[in-house]
Amino acid sequence: xxxxxxxxxxxxxxxxxxxxxxxxxxxxxxxxxxxxxxxxxxxxxxxxxxxxxxxxxxxxxxxxxxxxxxxxxxxxxxxxxxxxxxxxxxxxxxxxxxxxxxxxxxxxxxxxxxxxxxxxxxxxxxxxxxxxxxxxxxxxxxxxxxxxxxxxxxxx
Numbered sequence: 240x241x242x243x244x245x246x247x248x249x250x251x252x253x254x255x256x257x258x259x260x261x262x263x264x265x266x267x268x269x270x271x272x273x274x275x276x277x278x279x280x281x282x283x284x285x286x287x288x289x290x291x292x293x294x295x296x297x298x299x300x301x302x303x304x305x306x307x308x309x310x311x312x313x314x315x316x317x318x319x320x321x322x323x324x325x326x327x328x329x330x331x332x333x334x335x336x337x338x339x340x341x342x343x344x345x346x347x348x349x350x351x352x353x354x355x356x357x358x359x360x361x362x363x364x365x366x367x368x369x370x371x372x373x374x375x376x377x378x379x380x381x382x383x384x385x386x387x388x389x390x391x392x393x394x395x
Contacts (some may be wrong), residue, residue, distance in 0.1 A: 241328030248332030248339075249306035252388065255339040256299025258314060259346025260281045263292025266350035270357040281360060284367055286362070295346035298385040302338040305392045306331055314380050327395060334391035341384025349377040 267289040277281035307313065309331065310323065357368025 241323040241325045244325065244332035245306060245310055245323070246329030246336030248328075249303040251332075251339040252306070252335040252342070253296070253299040253303040256342025256346065259295040259343035260293045260296035261346075262274055263295070263346040263348070263353070264289060265290055266347070267353035270354035272355060274357055274361045280359060281364070285360065287356050287368055288356050288374055291353055292346050292349040293379045294378065295342035295349070298381055299338050299342045302335055302388045304394065306335065308391050309395070315316060317320070328357025330395040331392060334388055334395060335339060337384045337390075337391075338388035342381060345377055345381040345384070349374060352377050358387075 271282070271285040271289045274285050353370075353374045356366075356374050359366040359370050
């Protein structure tokens with residue numbers, strides 16, 4: 240049973256992070272599309288801002304992969320074995336929650352900041368650097384979520 244609880248944590252880490260990324264990229268994509276319609280020459284840099292909220296899904300996938308390594312899934316471990324306890328499963332599940340929740344929330348808010356940055360860039364070309372910095376600040380929290388989840392997966 241511990242394996243399945245740990246796998247649920249991994250699934251939530253990647254799933255919720257991907258949901259946050261898709262919402263964030265969607266929000267930023269709407270702003271980028273509007274800018275591209277009015278100022279097509281700015282579309283390429285707007286795409287860079289739109290892409291940033293997509294990183295949370297990547298980070299969630301990394302955490303899920305680390306859990307699979309920790310469970311020795313690639314070594315052909317028998318999931319019916321009692322070697323992995325329920326307590327260990329819950330510990331891995333808990334280790335995945337920073338990435339699951341952090342990825343979901345930061346992906347959405349990074350998309351909102353990116354959309355605002357795209358609007359700024361549309362009004363003032365020199366505002367692109369500021370827009371990238373503002374959007375990247377939100378990224379820091381996704382990275383912190385990744386780091387704490389990755390470290391705690393292997394501390395269990």
